[in-house]
Amino acid sequence: MKDSSPCQQVADHLEDLILSGQLLPRERLGETDMAERFSVKRHVIRDAFKILESKGLIEIKRYKGARVVSLSMKEISDVFDIRINLERFAYSLALNNMREEDFAELEAIAQKFMDSVDSSIEELSRLNTAFHNIIYKRADNIPLLEIITDLHIKLYITRFAAWDKRENIIQSGEEHFEFIEALRKKELDVLNDLARRHIYNSKIAYEKRVSKITPLALCEKEVGFE
Template sequence: MTGAAAARPRGAGSHGSAPETVREALRVSISSGELAPGSQLRQDELAERFGTSRIPVREALRQLEAEGFVTFLPNRGAVVSDLSIDEVIELLEIRIALECHALRLAIPAMGESDLEEAKAILQSYDEEPDPAKWGTFNWKFHEMLYIPCNRPRLLSMIEANYGHVSRFTRTLVSRAAGKERPQREHYHLLELCRDGQIEKAVRLLREHIVETQKTLRSAQRHAARDLGSGG
């Protein structure tokens, strides 16, 4: 959780601000892998951490439950949700639908500053040696491409879906795929956006995410084989 979120004063802002602050901070922690699947989320501990009562914490957890990030279990309370490999594959299919639509809407509205900022993100991505951090750059790049679509609800859905996917693919896929191929595709995608090649860009984006599905399935098979062989 971010220090800024934890430091928000008790009762700050409107009635909805405290639950929103807690919800957003927890969602970031879950998406980043800081809070692993199965981690227990105790309301009293969270209330103390965020400097609030248990009521906004409870509301935030219910919102996260609706988004699929949290599950309420008998005798355990709220825990970070887990997902099967098939559920992650389905979320990647949803990602294709949402992000391809957003990109199609965004390209005609992209300005030079949008394109340059996306390029700067890729350059920082190139220089990052830690696979655990690649997912953050990946998200920032994709987000930058979609922001010009100016559809807040669509962007919110994309961010939530990406958060679900990334906590299961962030390290596994990054280590299995490396970053040479994804980065090559990112730069190509950026050039297609710059040239206004909407359909080619959307097709490449779809293929880019499908490749993540394939990599995830392959990594799962290798992990199962290694487990079976006692490796």
């Protein structure tokens, strides 16, 4: 685990287990069980849970505890549709506000992403977010950015499914360079298509992963939560 506080170390480990599918959607996370598993006090587990909750990876209910989030197929589809349209709007606003220094930053981050294809999902996600935030900033619409950020958090759990194969990560990286070219040429139609492709990869991959989990497995993991 990373050289950080105990609660962050536990949160990082649990995040890996959730994103890799070793902890299933709706699986109950008991404080006592987790404390024993990681050989830490329960307050460390509670703090770790708060970190995971802020990322949208688990949900915590009073008197019932914590469990891994589970997004229904319809909820996934609805949120992705909203996100695509909002991001297309952001690109349309940013198109005429991009500066040369913005393109230099985008190119540097895009290259770093390609150089980091074998890094952790967390690092790849950080670079991906940094790349798109430069564009969102040029949209000059704070409420829009806040809504898009909230949607990113809600869909964070889907990202590992899209990046569980090296070729998928490389494809995302190549699309970053397509974004830069389209922004330079002010090709809104191309940007709109890229927004759909770039985002829907996560949706399709997550749906495939969830569809492989049997209802019986979900029920067994969820015992005691409701």
